[in-house]
Amino acid sequence: MQLRVQNLTNLSESAPIRRSKVKDMSAEVVDSNPYSRLMALQRMGIVQNYERIREFSVAIVVCGNNVNQESLTLASALGIGGVGSVAAEMLTRCGIGRLLLYDYDKVELANMNRLFFRPEQVGMTKTDAAVQTLSDINPDVACNELNQTWMESGVSEDAVSGHIQLLIPGETACFACAPPLVVASGVDERTLKREGVCAASLPTTMGVVAGLLVQNTLKYLLKFGHVSPYLGYNALKDFFPTMEMKPNPQCSNAACLERQKEYILAKPARDAAAKAKEKEEVLVMEGPVHDDNEWNIR
Ligand SMILES: [Zn+2]
Structure with a gap:
């Protein structure tokens, strides 16, 4: 038992071992390949081309009321807070091409109820701490800037509900069309914002919301499954409207x-493209299963 504690102490004191960069994502099933389980999504027929993940950039920004409608940024609310930091870690592990982090806060001990930040990072800016942690996890991700579509998310002040909203200008509601964070909680937030009362936060709720946010981001970028324009999470009722x-x-x-x-x-061009794609899929389904016919089966 004593030896075990000693080993753990040594482990926490030693510097993290950072792997070297990997040029190409390989599907090779070997223990040393960091991408084999992600590339397996291709073999399972879930994602057509997983390697495309490297072509995408995701910005994680603090989302206030003064959101610029025209900057089409794929983003999470709360900056590198409870949801944003976990989302950043997940995207890094998924091999996202570029990650841009915006946050002006410093890491505080009050952040330790949240996932991601570590006690030794207290005093560092959240962006510096995030870059340190994320580079240790996956050195293939570089942080840079590129504007895309909005994916907005948030957790309620009482920490038991959250939501993810997809904002595609012209196609789905914008912040001015319908203010975010309107549904799912059922709690009047004005009653929670009193002097000396801080918002509650649970790492579990933030983990669930961050997971749903990144799941929708991957589905949107890699074009698999359906992305709901609005997805809510009510922890008290296990309800996902x-x-x-x-x-x-x-x-x-x-x-x-x-x-x-x-x-x-x-719309006409979109409909025509959808029809052509449908036709293509029918042709693929009707085509021969195997090109070779070793046994001359007719
Ligand atoms: Zn609008």
């Missing part, structure tokens, strides 16, 4: 109205 978030034709945001117009105008 989903709903459509159509844009508001009377939205107060001019850019949103412009995008809505573009989206409607592009």
